[in-house]
Amino acid sequence: MTQLQGKRIVITGAASGIGRASCLLAATQGASVVAVDQSEAVTQTRDEVIGAGGNAIAIQASVADENAVNSFIQSCVDEFGGIDGIYANAGIGGGGKPFLELTPEDWQRTLGVNTIGVFLCVKHAVPHFTAQGSGSIVCTASVAGLRANAGGVDYSASKAGVISIAQTVAYQLYGTGVRINAICPGLIETGMTAPIFDRARTRGTEGRIGQVNPTARFGQPREIAEMACFLLSDAASYVNGQAIPVDGGLSASHPWVYPQHG
Numbered sequence: 256m257t258q259l260q261g262k263r264i265v266i267t268g269a270a271s272g273i274g275r276a277s278c279l280l281a282a283t284q285g286a287s288v289v290a291v292d293q294s295e296a297v298t299q300t301r302d303e304v305i306g307a308g309g310n311a312i313a314i315q316a317s318v319a320d321e322n323a324v325n326s327f328i329q330s331c332v333d334e335f336g337g338i339d340g341i342y343a344n345a346g347i348g349g350g351g352k353p354f355l356e357l358t359p360e361d362w363q364r365t366l367g368v369n370t371i372g373v374f375l376c377v378k379h380a381v382p383h384f385t386a387q388g389s390g391s392i393v394c395t396a397s398v399a400g401l402r403a404n405a406g407g408v409d410y411s412a413s414k415a416g417v418i419s420i421a422q423t424v425a426y427q428l429y430g431t432g433v434r435i436n437a438i439c440p441g442l443i444e445t446g447m448t449a450p451i452f453d454r455a456r457t458r459g460t461e462g463r464i465g466q467v468n469p470t471a472r473f474g475q476p477r478e479i480a481e482m483a484c485f486l487l488s489d490a491a492s493y494v495n496g497q498a499i500p501v502d503g504g505l506s507a508s509h510p511w512v513y514p515q516h517g
């Protein structure tokens with residue numbers, strides 16, 4: 256498949272989960288990838304991409320550090336001759352503390368990565384995109400940014416902020432040829448959600464995970480990567496300013512009780 260043939264794309268949170276799956280899929284679809292993560296395991300993603308015949312470099316950096324963000328975006332230009340898209344995906348769970356226990360420091364940490372980190376990727380990619388009159392920005396928000404019960408208050412607010420960035424920046428980029436969209440994943444099995452899966456497996460309740468959505472299962476990182484690569488591609492040329500749930504249908508419903516079968 257060549258949906259991203261010739262595209263030069265930066266992907267953050269690339270050492271694990273959704274970001275790693277997106278690097279692998281984007282490279283399979285023909286993109287040259289700058290894989291960015293604060294974890295040194297990002298080199299494994301690069302090695303996997305190259306091992307599969309793709310093109311990638313790895314950069315260890317934090318999206319919460321503005322100089323580092325500017326620098327890894329410039330690395331895409333230096334290494335691959337330009338930048339066509341960025342997937343601002345890196346995020347942290349925030350720890351899920353009860354809201355009365357949250358401190359300003361907790362808030363600053365969660366917002367610093369999940370919301371300001373996304374903003375910094377947008378801020379430093381956009382001048383390249385507006386100069387060339389094209390570019391696609393994709394951000395990872397969450398169903399937690401749409402409604403309650405998918406994370407702590409700080410995490411949910413940080414993701415609502417990402418949705419707002421996609422909506423407001425789309426209009427600030429009016430007529431420039433640059434698009435921005437957010438993906439709202441449901442429950443996906445990744446490093447971030449590993450404790451949920453580990454607990455359920457220990458209790459023998461794994462079969463109940465994901466049963467509250469009509470697809471009746473949890474999701475895989477590849478299923479989010481598919482949406483990210485579509486939004487990064489020219490096939491999504493008329494999709495702009497949207498927050499798109501990829502959640503098995505979870506966010507389509509009013510509250511309901513899972514019926515017991517049998």
Ligand SMILES: NC(=O)c1ccc[n+]([C@@H]2O[C@H](COP(=O)([O-])OP(=O)(O)OC[C@H]3O[C@@H](n4cnc5c(N)ncnc54)[C@H](O)[C@@H]3O)[C@@H](O)[C@H]2O)c1
Pocket residue numbers: 267268269270271272273274291292293294316317318319344345346347348368372395396397398439440441442443444445446447448
């Ligand atoms: N897994 C889910 O169910 C789910 C649901 C909704 C949204 N999300 C979002 O998906 C995105 C990807 O998470 P995932 O589920 O793949 O989890 P993950 O923990 O497997 O991957 C997240 C990656 O982001 C990296 N990261 C964290 N802080 C960083 C920073 N400051 N700079 C650079 N890299 C940093 C981590 O090192 C890690 O490799 C996150 O934004 C998360 O909030 C996940």
